[in-house]
Amino acid sequence: MYLHSLMFLTGNRQMMNEGKSNSILVSGESGAGKTETTKLLMRYLAFLGGRSKTGGRTVEQQVLESNPVLEAFGNAKTVRNNNSSRFGKFVEIQFDQSGKISGAAIRTYLLERSRVCQINSPERNYHCFYFLCSAPSEDIKRYKLGDPSSFHYLNQSSCIKVDGMSDAEEYLATRSAMNTVGITEQEQEATFRVVAAVLHLGNLNFVKGRDADSSVLKDEKAKFHLNAAAELLMYA
Numbered sequence: 001m002y003l004h005s006l007m008f009l010t011g012n013r014q015m016m017n018e019g020k021s022n023s024i025l026v027s028g029e030s031g032a033g034k035t036e037t038t039k040l041l042m043r044y045l046a047f048l049g050g051r052s053k054t055g056g057r058t059v060e061q062q063v064l065e066s067n068p069v070l071e072a073f074g075n076a077k078t079v080r081n082n083n084s085s086r087f088g089k090f091v092e093i094q095f096d097q098s099g100k101i102s103g104a105a106i107r108t109y110l111l112e113r114s115r116v117c118q119i120n121s122p123e124r125n126y127h128c129f130y131f132l133c134s135a136p137s138e139d140i141k142r143y144k145l146g147d148p149s150s151f152h153y154l155n156q157s158s159c160i161k162v163d164g165m166s167d168a169e170e171y172l173a174t175r176s177a178m179n180t181v182g183i184t185e186q187e188q189e190a191t192f193r194v195v196a197a198v199l200h201l202g203n204l205n206f207v208k209g210r211d212a213d214s215s216v217l218k219d220e221k222a223k224f225h226l227n228a229a230a231e232l233l234m235y236a
């Protein structure tokens with residue numbers, strides 16, 4: 001990290017002296033430490049460009065709390081990394097004339113979408129699915145969820161739990177981070193409804209119907225999941 005800090009100090013001074021934008025490219029193979037390094041860089045930047053706290057949430061808090069939100073929906077356990085980012089991101093942090101953070105924008109790229117429907121043992125699907133299945137009981141009831149191992153999109157792999165990670169605590173931390181970055185309660189509700197609906201849709205099974213080329217739901221369980229998904233998506 002010493003080298004990165006040094007590079008960053010130089011970059012920051014140049015930005016202030018010459019009024020030029022600076023960029024850092026963090027690259028490396030999976031598990032090399034890109035995500036953790038980026039978080040340290042962002043924390044350092046927030047420290048340099050932070051304002052004294054005046055109550056409420058500050059821009060730099062919002063910048064830092066974007067990480068747990070992105071990780072909940074875009075990171076998963078792989079064989080190489082328990083918290084592997086399955087997308088790329090471009091983080092832009094804007095500074096005002098005095099060097100204080102004035103805003104930020106994050107663009108994400110190339111999320112590994114196929115992971116939602118298919119995972120290999122002993123990897124996991126995206127963290128958000130397990131977090132939501134470990135939510136407080138009133139949320140579980142509202143989203144009609146149950147044990148993660150009862151969902152096809154999660155039980156294709158033998159790995160449901162990650163050592164050292166509490167899905168229940170992470171759910172609450174994700175909600176808190178979403179609040180900090182300014183995602184409203186309604187938007188959060190809509191987001192988690194879609195996450196829950198995806199799990200229900202994964203449990204739909206069909207069998208051949210009576211008419212040619214037709215199919216019908218396999219059983220009552222499949223009907224339950226279809227109704228649950230429809231209800232959740234109707235209000236999402």
Ligand SMILES: Nc1ncnc2c1ncn2[C@@H]1O[C@H](COP(=O)(O)OP(=O)(O)OP(=O)(O)O)[C@@H](O)[C@H]1O
Binds near residue numbers: 031032033034035082
């Ligand atoms: N600076 C660090 N301090 C302590 N542990 C670290 C540090 N950097 C990386 N690690 C360890 O290595 C693991 C993998 O790091 P990280 O998630 O940052 O890799 P990555 O390059 O972003 O991988 P991927 O491309 O899979 O997302 C972390 O979960 C952590 O255990």
